[in-house]
Each structure stands twice: as C-alpha cells, then as structure tokens.
Amino acid sequence: MIEVKIDGQRVAVAAGTTILAAARRLGLEIPTLCHHEALEPFGACRLCLVALDEGGRQSIVAACNYPLERSGLSVETGTPAVWQARKMSLKLLLARCPGVKVLQDLARQWRVDTADLLLTGDGEEECILCGLCVRVCREVIGKNAISFVYRGAERKVSTPFDAETDLCLGCAACAYLCPTGAIKVREEAGRLLIDRWHSDLEQALCSECGRPVVPAELLVQMREKAAEEGVPGEELLCLRCRRMRAAAAATALPVPQYGPADSFPARRSSREEPDVNQARKGK
Amino acid sequence: MRKQVDPIIDRYRGDRTAIVAILHEINAAFRYLPREALERVSEQLSIPLSHLYSAATFYRSFDLEPCGEHEIQVCLGTACHVRGSELILDALSRRLGIKPGETTADSKYTLKRVNCLGACALGPLVSIDRDYHGHLTAHQAERLLEAYEDEDA
Amino acid sequence: MKTLKSAEELEVRREQIAGAGHREGASVAVCCGTGCSASGAREVVAAFEEQLLQRELEVPVLTRITGCHGFCEQGPLVVVEPGNIFYCRVEPEDVPEIIERTVLGAEAVERLLYVDPVSGEPVQQEAEVPFYRGQKRLTLGWNGQISPHRIEDYVGVGGYRALAGALGSLSPEQVIANIKESGLRGRGGGGFPAGRKWELCRRATGEPKYLICNADEGDPGCFQDRSLLEGNPHLVIEGAIIAAYAVGAAKGFIYVRNEYPLAVEHAGIALVQAREWGLLGEDILGSGFDFELQLTRGGGAFVCGEETALISSIEGLSGEPNPRPRPPYPVEKGLWGKPTLINNVKTLAAVPLITERGGAWYGQIGTAASKGTMIFSLTGKVNNTGLVEVPMGMTLQQLIYEIGGGIPGGKEFKAVQTGGPAGGCLPASKLDLPLDYEKLTEAGSIMGSGGMIVMDERTCMVDVARYFLSFTVDESCGKCTPCREGGRQMMAYLDEITAGRGKPEYLERLRELAAAMQAGSLCALGRLAPNPVLTTLRYFEDEYRVHIEERRCPAGVCKELITYSIDEEACTACRRCNRHCPTGAISGPKKEVPRLDPELCIRCGICRDVCRFDAIVVQ
Incomplete structure (x- = not known):
C-alpha cells in the first residue's frame, strides 16, 4: 500500500491504483466521458485532468489512467489550471459536436461556450471519439467488429472498409455505453439495424408472442456459450412475456443488470446479457 | 489473389509484430491493399479485419485505391517547404488534373505528398518511382513530368 | 565466412583486413548516400568502373562506394587517391579527366574542386573545406571512409572492437557507469541521460528485456539518422549490442522509417553480416551473451517516434499505434509489458566510441550539462x-x-x-x-x-508556423481531444491570418489553444506541437500584426496577400513568361512588355522561374 494526498486528504491505496479510482474512494467527483469501470483506461477525452505534484515537479495528467506508484504524491483536482484545461477540452468537444446533450449540459454547468472558436460543427456529428464502443467490442464482447480508422482530424470509428461486417452480432453494447447517443439501434420489420455499422440483422422471435427479441446470430452464440458452461438452454421470451410468466408464477422479477429499462427492453434480461467477466475470460 | 497473398502470409506466420510488414508487402505486390487480400490475412492469421483496416488507414505508406504506374512523391519537408515545394505540388497537381492523393483517370500517375524524404539538402525534391529529382522549380517539375509522359507515349 | 568466437579472432581478422585493404597508390571513393545518389552518383560509379576496367591497368584501381559525407548539396562527392583529393558535383562526363589526371597523373582537376566562397580559393582536401573544418565528426566521420555494404570495412577501421572489449572485460554495470560518466543524453529529442535510462532498464524486473533502436526519423528537415544507418549501419548495430549487453536485453528491433529505402536496405544487409560473423545471435564472440536484432519498417506515421506509440506500433495489437501516458515508463513496462530500452540512432552511434575511449574522454567535449x-x-x-x-x-x-x-x-x-x-x-x-x-x-x-x-528575409514566419502546425495536425493520431481538435482550431486561425482575414484577437485565441494543448495533450506530439506557433508569436509578433492589420505578407510568401507584376525596366519582352503561364494571365502583343492580369494570376511562380532577367516582381 502507498499513501498519497488528494485535495489535501490522505488516502492509502494499492500501488498502481489510478488517481481516478483513489479520488472516487474519497468521494471526490472528477468528470469523465471516455472512462468505464469495465474497460481499460483510455485517456482520450481529457476531461478528468488533474494537477499532480511529484515532490515539486508539477504537471497536468489524466486521472483515469495515471497510476499512483509511490507514496508522497500529491494531487489537486480543482486548481484554476486544471479547470482551464478541462474547460478547453469540453469547449473543443462541444465545437465538434454542438448537438450532443451531455456536452451541452456540462457546458452550461461549467459556463463554457464556443462562440470564439472558428470551427464549429453543424450538429450532424455526434461522436466524440471516446472509444467506449471500440473498447467494449474488443475487450468485453471480443468481436472487434469496429475500430478507429484514419487518423488526426479524420479519425472516426467504423467497420472494416466502412461496410457491413459479419462480426457485428447486434449485441448493442456499443450503443449502450455511448455517452452521446451517436450509435442508434432501431428495429424495423423484425430486423435489428445499427446504421452506423451498416448492420442489418435478422431477429429471433419470442416463442410466446412472436415479437422480435434478439438478433438470431447473437442468440446462437449465447446458447453455444451457455451450453459450454453447462447452463441448460431456455425458451426465448421477450421481456414482457417473461414478466407475465414470472408474475404468474409469483416469483421476483428479473432485476435489470444496469441502466434504465426503457431503452432496449427486448435484451435486458439478466440471462441474455453477455456476462462481462465470462466474455473476458473466454477471450 | 491467393497465389500472391498466401506466400506473404506464410512468411509472417507466428510473428506477432507483422501487421505493418504484411501490409507493406501486399501494398507493394498490388500497388494498393485489396479488400480480399486483407480478408485473407485476417482469416489465415486470426488478426481481426478491423485491426488491419485500422493500420491500413492510419499509416501513410498504404493505399486503399489502386495506384498509378508511376508514383510521384512531392517532398513537403521543412527544407523543401522554405524553398517553395508547395508551388511544385500545385504545378504537378494542375498539370495532372488531380489532387494530391489521387490517381489520374488513365491510371498512369499517382500524386502524393510526403512529409520528408530525408534528402533535405536537395530541396525542393520530387521522387518519381523512387528516383529523386532535387533542386526543382515549379517549371522544372512540369518539364520532368513531360519527360515521363514522352517516354510513356 | 567463419564465425568469430572471441575478441582475439576479431583482432586477427581486423589485422588481415587492414593488411589486405591497404592499397598502394590509387583508389576512387564515390559517396552513394541518398543525396548523392539523387544527384547521379550511381552513374558516376558506373562510369569509373567501366572506364577503369577498359584501361586494363597493371595495378587495378578500386572504385569504392561510401556512405553519406553529409555535404549533400555539393554531391556527387568523389575522393580520389593519390592525394586524397575531394571533388564536388562530379558528373559521368568528368570521369575520363579524373582518371587521366588524378588517378594516373596525381594532379587535381581544378574545376571540380570546392571553391571556398569566402576566399574564392579552390580547396583540395575534404577536411579543409570550411564546411568540415569546424566540425568534430566523431560519429559521422567514418561514413565517408567505408562502404556501408562491407562489414570488412567497418571492422578494418576498428569496428566492433568496443563491443569485444565490453563483452570481454566489462560487467554490464561498468558499461553503464561509463555511459553515465560520459554524460551522454538522448539524441532523439528528450535529452534524458542515457546512462540513467540504461540503469533503470537494467534494474527493472521482467524477462525478457527488449531494446529498440528508434530510427523512425520523422522530423521533416532531419536526415542524420538516415545518414548514419545508411552510411555506417554497423556503428549503430554495435552500439545497440553494447546497450543490450548493458541492460540485459535478449532481443532488439531497429524501427526504420519506410521512407528511407536505402537505410532499410543497408541496415538489413548489415544485420545479416553481423549474424554471419558471430556478432549477433548466440554466444556473441564467445562471451556467452545472446542477442538477436531485427529490422522493422515503419508505416509512415510521425507519432511512432514517440516511445509508447512506437511500442504499440511494433506490437501491432489494434492496428493503429496507440500512445499511452507514462508511467509506467517503457524501461519498466514496454514492449509486451517487459522492460524496454529505446534509444535513438544517434545515441547508439555514440556508444561504441564512449565504450572504447572512456566516458571521461567523451565528457570533456561539450558544455557542463550537454556533453559530447x-x-x-x-x-x-x-x-x-x-x-x-x-x-x-x-x-x-x-x-x-x-x-x-x-x-x-x-x-x-x-x-x-x-x-x-x-x-x-x-x-x-x-x-x-x-x-x-x-x-x-x-x-x-x-x-x-x-x-x-x-x-x-524571404521566409514568412506566420507561414512557417502554419507549416509546422499543419504537419503536426496531419500527423496527430487523433486520440486525445486537445491535440486533435485544438490543432485543427489553431490551423483555422492561422489560415485566416495568412489569407488576410485575421483579427487582432486571434493572437490571444492562438495562445489559449496552445496552452491547452501543452497542458492537456496525452503525448509529447500534442504537448510540443504549439511550440513553432508560440515562438514565432514570441519573437515575430510584429509580422503577425502586419498580416492582420495591413493585410500584407512582408516576406512575399502568403499567396493571398501577394501580387505578381512585371518590371518594365528589366523586361526584354522575350515572352518566355507569356508562353509558360498556365492560366493565360500574361498576355500582350509581340515585342512589347506583356501585361499580367492579377485576376487570372494564380501566383504559381512559374513566370518567375522561367524569367532570365529577374523581371517578375512579387509584392
């Protein structure tokens, strides 16, 4: 264990703990856009910048991926320099994606506007390149259906050759983690569509009501995995039918794993959600 | 396609560091990176296609469209820049009727900008098919191109 | 070729080479570096070889190819024995005269000598050329004497002796102590003390350890790494092996820029030779030390010069190079998470000399904190x-x-x-x-x-700032917000200023964005990218102000702020400009000074190139 100081408070953490994790342990709020507990730290959005003092040597670092390696380090999360740098990161992202609500909200809160910048987007662009989608697809789902392509100002997230890829199963974990709503998943005529990835997938139907529930290929792969682990295959039910049955059996409702239940009711049952830890182990 | 790609793949089997090297060889063999070739590499070496495409679009050495017979690189290194290399790029671009990065409709020429060829004392510098031509003016660059055109005609 | 099994065998081999290589009388050495080759050195070599053969000389005269001398502007460069006479800008047509008069007649061909621009006097010896006189060519010096294709040449001038000495009689700690004493600092940019870096890597835990020679020379306008690797690859390889021995690395990579085909070729040949001679691989020179070194070509990305991006580029994991913050430092957790020493070509090239002649000797050169x-x-x-x-x-x-x-x-x-x-x-x-x-x-x-x-005075500082920024914007990987978005925004301000649409407050906006990039970017590329803008703002703010307030480019560079016109006094009405103008902007009747229509003029500069009377004026 090492001991460091964050905003004047002493905290003991295991060596290698990130500043963000240590600060959160103290209940300190540090804003992030590209961070997720289940994924490797990335350090791209630069909203979590903090001031680090290493025995007199001062620098601004990203809290999310700066590992605290030794005692005696001191971190300040809210100095004027930190706020100046964070605000500029936000301002630059807002100029890129002026229509994105999470940025607009933060900008209001931080009193940031983009009036004095020359380049401001037309609102079409909603991707802030946080990479949560790329990383969840790689690190958790293990499919690598999407990646960053091109570089610099042209950098974007896309499928290989910007075309439909059979690696996308339609699990929509990318859309679920996307902080800006840039990845839109919709259902049309019984098919699941993720336009951004050119995905157009056949859905398996609820055995009770016949509603589309989950992309067929995803279901196949989940059942294979379940079989490998000795979990017996279950009848496919949509959430509503499942609840009805559950209510009928007077047992507890399945608890949604995370997030509000209204976004993708069809795939929100705990059984069907790909298990983060299982997927990682299986990689 | 496979006849050309498979020997390249075989050379790098088991080499963890090979993505860029493989792409170099494929690019040299086809004068660009054909999609089918990358799919073959992905399948044979179990490298996700998305990673290959990521590298293919990130690095400047690779082409995603077929290149022309002659590759013209205009050096835009600093030494070349202060001696007027932009004017040379403009002249060649005008003359060929294409923008940097494009290939002429007859597939003869591809015009590229390159950030430094490392022959800075000779700037402004143009390389055509890896032959270097130094100390050029915009006018001389046009003449150089004419010489190639005459040879091909 | 028999593998060398000890330092003694290397010494015997060296004596054999030195004895055999010492040629009485004549030889011709032609620089075939990238610069001289571009100026036609290969044709000069061919002419010498062919014509010397035709002469059927009693004692054959050898035509040697050498590495880059560094004086590329004057190439192709040729050094002829007897007399060690240095010729510049040699063309194949000059070859018969050089053979006749210098090789056979032992006299200089005056018109091919370098003329000192100050004294106006011709200079016979390379070392007397003012360009070389003030230099101290410790690492570059051998380039002009040896053929980069021949390990024999390198060994003949004492190459790999430092390695043999280190393996034979120094512990890794002693090699490191020596480098520390020399005060050598990283020559790739950071300037971090090399000995300290080696020590950190030596002490780091984790096996195997790796060494990377960073030859991804991305700085536009720099070509010293190319010249060293291309002109004297064994020097760099020897430095790498010594470094590997010192830190305990088992495997190494030379990461070369793909834009340097000759360096790739020469380094590749040299690695094969070093392996054949027993200088790489298992049990190097019978010392029990094993080290493997391989060549890796870059893909054309400046960011790969940055250590963490370079590492991820070699790993190739997600395709794109991915700079990450430090710590952990590569010396602790580098390639595949193992301790990795990354040194620039120039740093490694200094190592054999320091190892052989001692850190104290090297430390005498230079200033208190910047040695060598x-x-x-x-x-x-x-x-x-x-x-x-x-x-x-x-x-x-x-x-x-x-x-x-x-x-x-x-x-x-x-x-x-x-x-x-x-x-x-x-x-x-x-x-x-x-x-x-x-x-x-x-x-x-x-x-x-x-x-x-x-x-x-003809260079516009705003244009230079814009040039460098456009370079870093083009080369930014795009991962972090300040570098990707901030660079783009800064470019927009500079575009406006150079186009004559600048506003006074833009200078403050540039400074704010620059500060944000410096403070908030993920890697050194973004943090240092604003430097050209900031220094030009610091030292040449007036020039920015003239662009903004007077809508004028004093240096006559910014295209949208200049006009071309014809000086009627100087013009002879030869109509050359008229013929070559690509847009028909220059016209008028024969035998009269033509008119230049500023509306049609695209400021391509061709009229100025072709005018023989300096009659095209740019304002």
Missing part, C-alpha cells in the same frame, strides 16, 4: 547545407556562418528553426545562443532531433 557532439541537419536558406557534427555548446552564429557559410544571395538572416515540428524559431538576437539542451529550452525551442532550418 551533436549532429545537426543544417538546411534551408544557408550556403552549405548538409549534416554537421559539432561539439555541444557551439553558438548558432558559428554553426550558421562559419560552417554553413552564411545566407545565400546576400540576403539577411531572419530566423533559425531548431528541433523540428516540436521545436521553435529563434531570431537574430539569439544567434549567440550556445547549442545545449537547457539553453535551447530556455529560449522556447528544443534540441530535439537536431533539425536546423535557416530562414532569411
């Missing part, structure tokens, strides 16, 4: 362009005027840009600045990789 020599790429608006190796601490003035021969065409010196795209522009008032790491940093620039681009 540094190789600069001296280019731009300077008479003698090329590679210059000088002791640290030499002033800019000495470098540019004494070695570089000053500014061509009697023009005024305006600025010098050091350190590449991450460096800065220094004005005439800084000419007395001694070249060391700290002094350059204090002045707002950096030592960097040794780029040195001289600018004169």
